[in-house]
Amino acid sequence: MRFVEEFRDPALAKGLLARIDAAARAIGATKESPVRIMEICGGHTHAIFRYGLDRLVHEGIEFIHGPGCPVCVLPMARVDEAVEIAEQPGVIFTSFGDAMRVPGTRKSLLQAKADGADIRTVYSPLDALDLARENPEREVVFFGLGFETTTPSTALTIQQAAREGVGNFSVFCNHITVPPPIKALLDDPHMLLDGFVGPGHVSMVIGIHAYDFIARDYGKPIVVSGFEPTDLLQSVLMVLEQIRDGRAEVENQYGRVVPEHGNPVSLAAIADVYEERPSFAWRGLGEIDRSGLRVRAKYAAFDAEEKFGIGYGARRARDVEEPDGTACAQVMTGRIKPTGCPLFGTTCNPETPMGALMVSSEGACAAYYQYGGRREPEVVE
Numbered sequence: 001m002r003f004v005e006e007f008r009d010p011a012l013a014k015g016l017l018a019r020i021d022a023a024a025r026a027i028g029a030t031k032e033s034p035v036r037i038m039e040i041c042g043g044h045t046h047a048i049f050r051y052g053l054d055r056l057v058h059e060g061i062e063f064i065h066g067p068g069c070p071v072c073v074l075p076m077a078r079v080d081e082a083v084e085i086a087e088q089p090g091v092i093f094t095s096f097g098d099a100m101r102v103p104g105t106r107k108s109l110l111q112a113k114a115d116g117a118d119i120r121t122v123y124s125p126l127d128a129l130d131l132a133r134e135n136p137e138r139e140v141v142f143f144g145l146g147f148e149t150t151t152p153s154t155a156l157t158i159q160q161a162a163r164e165g166v167g168n169f170s171v172f173c174n175h176i177t178v179p180p181p182i183k184a185l186l187d188d189p190h191m192l193l194d195g196f197v198g199p200g201h202v203s204m205v206i207g208i209h210a211y212d213f214i215a216r217d218y219g220k221p222i223v224v225s226g227f228e229p230t231d232l233l234q235s236v237l238m239v240l241e242q243i244r245d246g247r248a249e250v251e252n253q254y255g256r257v258v259p260e261h262g263n264p265v266s267l268a269a270i271a272d273v274y275e276e277r278p279s280f281a282w283r284g285l286g287e288i289d290r291s292g293l294r295v296r297a298k299y300a301a302f303d304a305e306e307k308f309g310i311g312y313g314a315r316r317a318r319d320v321e322e323p324d325g326t327a328c329a330q331v332m333t334g335r336i337k338p339t340g341c342p343l344f345g346t347t348c349n350p351e352t353p354m355g356a357l358m359v360s361s362e363g364a365c366a367a368y369y370q371y372g373g374r375r376e377p378e379v380v381e
């Protein structure tokens, strides 16, 4: 298949692995003192394990899995609030499939559906808008989730609803942004990261200069990467070469998809519909300043928080603890690997997930379970 097979070429991969090996040795990376590279995006985590890249690269390179899975970082209180909205009479609550099984403190959306709430899986916010047009006597709510990759589609849908005057449609907004949690991780003295593989899809929307602060203020290299195995190997090589050469820059390995300055149409839609919240709660990371988005007052008629009196959910999220025995927060912040969680693969597995990292297709625990779950526990810290 064109544009896929050439990025899975074994000869190309072997050549890149040899160059990674040489660069790692030049830096002096060893198993005991590894170069720690965080892949921010959950899609990259899955690609690394799917293709066994963690086992192919030099032993002195350690992948730290970042918080780039939007379902995984959603606080339980926001799931509770989604259930609260969905269980109100007359509501049709719509969501992407990923979020249906994420546990709340009382129940997941799937359990609420089994209990009688009208909750439907959709493939895009436009499907939810269609449902609102078809059911004018019902309130249709879309569970707006995700980073800058999905934010433009909900923004454009709200604009469309406003143009058409579809008054029974709203979005429960949980959109979040990538740069603030990276800054929070860099400010954490325990993280000790040497470089980053930057997200490909998010960067398609925001461009590469949103990461300038990583190189400028923290002196760390970041390479925005594609998702095929040779994309990731080349990105790791580019990070190592920057370290070897004493450089800290923002580089774009995924130039075939990511424009330097992002997508102006998407950015304009986001700016029109959303504004930053003062702070937002992240599972495992706590409150992070200016990391979440809310619907602007001019679109308040399409804001489910306003319509259902949910208020500022992040304030309530602080009071909600994770279930006993789960180590989601430590995995989320890269302090332990998923196999270091006592529940991994036993109580917590894809059939009966205890934490969101096992639920989402982009979660680190799901990736470990699917591709390498039988390894010995490894403690990073």
Ligand code: SF4
Binding pocket: 325, 326, 327, 328, 329, 331, 338, 341, 342, 343, 344, 345, 348, 349, 353, 354, 355, 356, 357, 358, 359, 365
């Ligand atoms: S195995 Fe389950 S409980 Fe443990 S960190 Fe992963 S998702 Fe959380």
